Amino acid sequence: MGEAIAFYFISACILGFALLVITTRDTVHSVLFLVADFLFVAALYVLLGAQFLAAIQILVYAGGIVVLYLFVVMLVNLKRPPEAHSDPHRLTKVGIGMSAAVLLELGAIAAYSSQLPATPIAPGAAMPVTGNTEQVGWLLYTSYLIPFEIASMLLLVAMIGAIVLAKREL
Amino acid sequence: MRIRDWGSGIGVNRQSIRNPQSAIRNTRIMITPTHYMLLSAALFMIGVIGVLVRRNIIIIFMSIELILNAVNINLIAYSAQLQNVIGQVFAVFVIAVAAAEAAVGLGIILALYRNKETINIDEMNLMRW
DSSP, X not given: OHHHHHHHHHHHHHHHHXXXXXXXXXXXXXXXXXXXXXXXXXXXXXXXXXXXXXXXXIXXXXXXXXXXXXXXXXXXXXXXXXXGSOOTTXXXXXXXXXXXXXHHHHHHHHHHHHHSOOOOOXXXXXXSOOSHHHHHHHHHHTTTHHHHHHHHHHHHHHHHHHHHHHXXXX | OXXXXXXXXXXXHXXXXXXXXXXXXXXXHOOOHHHHHHHHHHHHHHHHHHHHHOOBHHHHHHHHHHHHHHHHHHHHHHHHHTTOTHHHHHHHHHHHHHHHXXXXXXXXXXXXXXXXXXXXXXXXXXXXX
């Protein structure tokens, strides 16, 4: 019962803040709503028993990425609101209709897969450690060591690329 | 890891034959992976609407972050259901890619703004056919 209440409350907050993110006129308010949205997603991760991911979500998303967005909003001088310019060729209703089609499709897949007989639960490989953070770290440094290193290379390349792109002259 | 008992549809049916009242109460209270999938689909749709409808390129990038969050919710919900941590490992990779995407994308926004003095995507039509 408590889990259901928590799930519905957190879901309502996630969807409400996400709607506010894409409907607010002011970009700074939009970024702040994005922070609240990320915090509630982290709460959902805690509800699912993924405490390490919740901490990463708060540190990386709410702490790092959002600060990047705020810096860009400050650097970009918004004298003229971007929505003031209207393009007659822009098809807003078609966009919303296509999004609704995506939702219908995903809902149909969910309804179909929930009618299938439940798959037998595949227990994870026997791990010498217990606890969520220890298990994620153990997997990252044993079975998924090479993807982990590739991800670190990707982050390095992205860092260099962002510096090259944002620098005025090299 | 926490042991979760989400039950299957078959079990609920068998229980409802014996005791309909408790089955109804159970199905109301229980949060299945389908709930998480529907939440994830709704969040994904909000992100898609943001990408398709808004003209402010910063808000479009934030909508992409919402979409990646929806994917992560799915991965972690099924990781909890299957009692397998690999889904959380993939969510870590998704977060790393999202961070890289945000850094490069915001660099592109700054470079574009320096050249065109706008963040409206309708005015960024240099390569439009």
